[in-house]
Amino acid sequence: MTQKKKVALVVGAQGVIGRNLVNHLTELGDWEIIGLSRRGGETRGQVRHVAVDLLDAGDSAAKLGGLADVTHIFYAAYQERPTWAELVPPNMAMLENVVDAVEPAAKGLEHISLMQGYKVYGAHLGPFKTPARESDPAHMPPEFNVDQQEFLERRQRGSSWTWSAIRPSVVCGFALGNPMNLAMVIAVYGAISKELGRPLRFPGKPGAYDKLLEMTDAGLLAKATVWAATDERCANQAFNINNGDLFRWNEMWPKIAKFFDLEVATPLPMSLDVVMADKEPLWNSMIEKYDLAPHAYKDVSSWGFGDFVFSWDYDMFADGSKARRFGFHEYVDTEKMFLDILADFRRDRIIP
Known part of the structure; x- marks a missing residue:
């Protein structure tokens, strides 16, 4: 029986999360990997890189609109801004530009994985309920992590693909x-x-x-991210991922x-x-x-x-x-x- 082709689009492939995710997918051996970042990278083996400005809808459409073979999107891109409110527009725009460009072309799209964090629980604002659970209510906006998940939830309705939201603590890696x-x-x-x-x-x-x-080890996070994206039990679910101690x-x-x-x-x-x-x-x-x-x-x-x-x-x-x-x-x-x-x-x- 021929194994179905798996093609991962890793968005934010040069960050600590994205790099470890690319490495893990490479080690698994049965994935083709496309890494997206602003500066691109060197293509090796089953990994090729695409340099793209995800804040530019036109550049995103031009660079990503032909990626018809993508089966899984792993979204780990992030744009820093001075205030919580200012984080929303660029981080929403990048995710929307990726999905708008890839989803229509990739007819075999199975899953979109969204990297979040404990900001969903208001951890960055001050003392919050611990231990935080995935079922905890959202806090007062602005909060781009919540907005991104709500965007995927709306977009997924009526579609064959599923989503997952991965919530690590502070991610540590090389x-x-x-x-x-x-x-x-x-x-x-x-x-x-x-x-x-x-x-x-x-x-x-x-x-x-x-x-x-x-803390959350970057290698552990990569394993959990791929697990959630490929195990049908995890469809349309959010998961806290931490080291366990x-x-x-x-x-x-x-x-x-x-x-x-x-x-x-x-x-x-x-x-x-x-x-x-x-x-x-x-x-x-x-x-x-x-x-x-x-x-x-x-x-x-x-x-x-x-x-x-x-x-x-x-x-x-x-x-x-x-x-x-x-x-x-x-x-x-x-x-x-x-x-x-x-x-x-x-x-x-x-x-x-």
Whole structure:
């Protein structure tokens, strides 16, 4: 019996989520993969890349309108803006432009996977109900994550394809040039602390050091995303995806400090976006001193995102049991995840 052809369109293929998704699909071996991003990429094996401006409806139609073989859309694109309200128009436009261009051409389209997050629960606004569950009511708009799901729900009515909404916590993985990469924040902050002979101080709000948190490993997230997109039980469902364990920074921070052979000092609230703004010359000198890979400081800086995560002086976790009830049983040890990613950065000469 001939196996049905599976063609994945990964939207946002150069981000930490998209890259890990492309890698996972490649490892599975039975997918053809098309990666979309603004800057494109190098075509290798069953992976080809398309450079497209998804904010431009015309460019999207021209570049994507011929993708008739696509069976699954994995949407993980994101545009940053200064305010919550300003996030809505560009992030809605990109999703709409993708669906408007691909859906009419791809007659065999089976599924659209939407990457969301805990913003659906208002986690970015302040203390929220924990553990958050997929059935929790939406909060007061604006919120593009909710708008995107409602768009897919409307579009799917009467169609043969289905959708899923994937809701990870903070996603950690090996990636460069990503504005939301907590692992890179910790790696560069630790390396610079070591270079300056300073202890590793937790820089967040005073109440954030002892609150309960969880993370989502990018590799785990990729597996869960493909599972939800290909298991018919998951049709038209949302799933929280997290590592499966909880931690507090006051326990995790000393273990991270040990990786850098650093002492831990009393936490000191400070904006990394401010105190790390003048460290580019130091970073450049470290590249030369330690023969590091020549990555520009801007490509290893996610200080604003670090400030955001370290400001959570309230519990930040969601109930992941729905995914388990539907059949996904993978998990990741968060301490090991952090240490493995830091070791990968060191192995690849990104940090000393």
